[in-house]
Structure formats: C-alpha cells, structure tokens
Amino acid sequence: MSESVRKMLRAKLVVLGRDNCGKTALCVRFITRRFIGEYEHKREVTYRCQKIVDKEAIELAILDTVNKECAGPAASSLESSIKWGDGFLIMYSVTDRSSFEAVSRLKRLIDHIKQTLGIPTVIVANKCDVENGRVVRTDEGQALASDLRCSFFELSVADDASAVEAVFGQLVREVRQEFLRHLLAMDKRSRMLQMRHALKNKLTRSKTMQW
Numbered sequence: 001m002s003e004s005v006r007k008m009l010r011a012k013l014v015v016l017g018r019d020n021c022g023k024t025a026l027c028v029r030f031i032t033r034r035f036i037g038e039y040e041h042k043r044e045v046t047y048r049c050q051k052i053v054d055k056e057a058i059e060l061a062i063l064d065t066v067n068k069e070c071a072g073p074a075a076s077s078l079e080s081s082i083k084w085g086d087g088f089l090i091m092y093s094v095t096d097r098s099s100f101e102a103v104s105r106l107k108r109l110i111d112h113i114k115q116t117l118g119i120p121t122v123i124v125a126n127k128c129d130v131e132n133g134r135v136v137r138t139d140e141g142q143a144l145a146s147d148l149r150c151s152f153f154e155l156s157v158a159d160d161a162s163a164v165e166a167v168f169g170q171l172v173r174e175v176r177q178e179f180l181r182h183l184l185a186m187d188k189r190s191r192m193l194q195m196r197h198a199l200k201n202k203l204t205r206s207k208t209m210q211w
C-alpha cells in the first residue's frame, strides 16, 4: 500500500481548549459513547480508535490536551502538539467566557504554526444543557466560527452522543478533503516539473542540432 493511501486511512486529531470545558468528556463520549462525569487525569492522553466515517474506515489518534497557555514554558509542548495534528477541535464551554475568548488565540496559533490557512478546524461549544449558567450566546459562537472560517457545533457532551459523533465526522471529512487537495497540488506540481524538464531537454536538443 502506498504511503499516500495509508495517510488517507489515518488522521491525527488534536482537542484544544481551556481547562474544564469538557475535552476529556468529549473524547471519552466519542470512543465509548458513554458520559463519565469526572476524570482524574491532568496530563495529555492520546486515544486510538477505528471508526467508520461516510462508509469508509479510518484509524484515529486523538490527542486530548491539558490547557496550555499560548505563552510560557508549556508553549513549546503546545507547539509540538499542533505540529503533530492533521485536524483540530477547539472547544469552549458556554458557561465560561474565558474559554470562549481563548478560541481565537488558539486558532491564530494553529494558523501561525502550520503556516497556512484552511487547516481543518471545528469549534465546539459545550455544556448547552446548563441553561442557567450560560454566559456565551449561540449567535456569538456562530459569528466567531464564521470569522475564523471554521465549522461550528453547539452541544452537550453530557446529553447528546450523536452530536459528538457529528463533530468528529465533520472533522474527519475536512481532514480527508484537505489531504486530497494536497495530493492534487503535489500531482500538479510534479506534472509541471516533468513538463519543464521535457521542454528543457527539447530546447537543449534543438540548440545542439543548430550547431
């Protein structure tokens, strides 16, 4: 199997966001379909699983990060997590405005580190079941996602397993599209190089014949 086909069958996803917004709950919900209220871990974990998205199997490595600010000693670890990922899920909680404010910082950092726009990124607003505690409106989330050109989902990991499936499904789809775009661009580039080479050969030959 060629390396490019192998790459199509895998995706490395990174879950980012401020602490307590529900990153681990989201990953565990997606992998096990269960909602587990409390988690002990305060360190990064990479989950591996196989899923079917749009009738095609995909091997996923999902990095559940712990909150790292964009500056300070943890920044280099955040940078290497971002370099590693093919697709990103930036999460905030509708009950915590500072987690919402962190979203654009994280997206800017992804764009900066990846040195390109259009990196597959999905923004997820969590905890919409906590109606009395809401401090971020749905339309604020939608507007931010549209500014940042990202897909947007508002959900409750606690209440809705199928919404969590939809989030990961969308991200996998975007990663696949991006990979195909990259392959096409490489193909076009290699065809152009071949043409340039052929043209150069032809010119050299015709010059030799003139002599």
Ligand SMILES: Nc1nc2c(ncn2[C@@H]2O[C@H](COP(=O)(O)OP(=O)(O)OP(=O)(O)O)[C@@H](O)[C@H]2O)c(=O)[nH]1
Pocket: 017, 018, 019, 020, 021, 022, 023, 024, 025, 026, 036, 037, 038, 039, 041, 042, 065, 066, 067, 126, 127, 128, 129, 130, 155, 156, 157, 158, 159
């Ligand atoms: N009401 C409600 N609580 C949630 C939801 N999702 C997660 N929680 C709770 O929010 C808290 C934090 O969830 P975690 O999944 O540990 O959040 P995290 O972002 O991984 O947190 P860090 O490990 O600190 O980065 C836990 O008490 C969860 O039970 C949700 O959809 N609704």
